[in-house]
Amino acid sequence: MADLVPLETHLAEVLAAATPLPARSVSLDAARGSVLARDVRTAWSLPPDDNSAMDGYAVRRDDVSGAPVRLRVVADVPAGSALDPPIGPGECARIMTGAPVPSDADAIVPLEATDLGTGRTERLDEHVTILTPPNPGAHIRRRGEDAAAGDLVLAAGRVLGPRELSACASAGVARVEVVAPPRVAIVSTGAELVSVEEAAVGGASAHGVGRGRIVDSNGILLAGLVAEAGAEVVVRTRVADDRDAFTALVRELGVLDADPERSRTSGEPERPGRSSDEVTTNAPNRPVDVVVVTGGASVGAFDVARLVLEPAGIGFRGVAMQPGKPQGFGVAPSGVLVFSLPGNPVSVFASFEAFVRPALRRLRGERWPVRRTSEHVAVSGWRCPPGRAQLMPVRFVPGGVEPATDRGSGSHLVARLAAAEALAHVPADTDEVRVGDLVTCWELT
């Protein structure tokens, strides 16, 4: 890992390998949170008719220009009515908000501008006095003023949230083409890892979980991040630093070619060295799209991820960033994207934000693979690692941001990471952030 590669270079290579997954047609409810694969156009005009913006009376403006004027009420047009009653000179129709404006009327007079006022009554008065003359077209919402039939409402690449789905429904689009969510497998490696449940049963004490042991926090961290990014966690498991166990696991996940010996034996695959609390939330009935491995990415003697994945064509390199220097990435022959992240929890988080999230966003068809950034003033300063971009956990304080903890961006500070509200991205050529400097932040909350 002699020469460190810039973060931007590694990201560009990751993104070049990630292309949107196939699209499928789903109902609007099923589409929530997915990304639109094809433009949506209105099936009809919005609003569909000229309709009233007020509860009041639909009038002929010429009749009421000399208001006050008394008119005969010849019809009642509630919302939902399909009526188009004729309105002659000296006549008007009572109308409610949203109801189609009669073709003979050209203005709406709100109840407040009549002698009948807003006293609620269902009874239809025979006459009404208009107190003030309306402007031409007053309180009429015009057909098509929001969108004409066939107009583009949403472009492909748009994430379908509540506003987008309400626009689709209004536009008469009952089903939309969305990109399938990426299916992700999460694999924590490390002989030292135990689940929090195992640790607690084993007698959690002031001493900890047992000498040399550590709770697998990366699994739950990544599961949450993957779900938050709009992808599906289909496998989440731990595996010890055991070459055979890891090899069998990644082969099952489509990272390595099928083992001809193993595929001749039918039934359950053997699972040597795999954790007993494996979570498989949704058995992979179609292959996973992405495998994210944590731990064993560095140069240690037991760094099993690298030992197995590198000969299989996954590239390992040092990226000029802190935390998150050792990175493995590649595309398996099956097409599965493989990320082999360093094991340190803050490194996992920084690596996910820098590389995995953008890849997931690209796979699921989002227009912008990277998070939007914002600039904030540093209200206290900090030192930066020479020659490496820094992703510093920061929090928002009056006037700007400051490091989220007094221990900076140390890659093992898992408890302190929880205090972060943003990651400040400091360029590799900056040795120090001084009070008053503007820093670019990836907002997390």
Ligand SMILES: Nc1nc2c(c(=O)[nH]1)N[C@H]1C(S)=C(S)[C@@H](COP(=O)(O)OP(=O)(O)OC[C@H]3O[C@@H](n4cnc5c(N)ncnc54)[C@H](O)[C@@H]3O)O[C@H]1N2
């Ligand atoms: N001689 C060198 N040593 C190291 C280098 C180096 O360049 N030369 N790089 C350091 C850097 S930087 C990082 S980052 C780490 C990355 O190491 P690995 O990817 O091999 O990760 P592990 O050794 O397996 O674990 C590192 C650390 O993280 C803890 N860990 C691992 N998995 C989990 C998990 N699922 N949940 C919570 N914590 C986890 C593990 O216990 C270790 O403390 O290498 C440096 N070394």
Ligand code: MOO
């Ligand atoms: O690059 Mo490592 O993630 O700092 O500890």
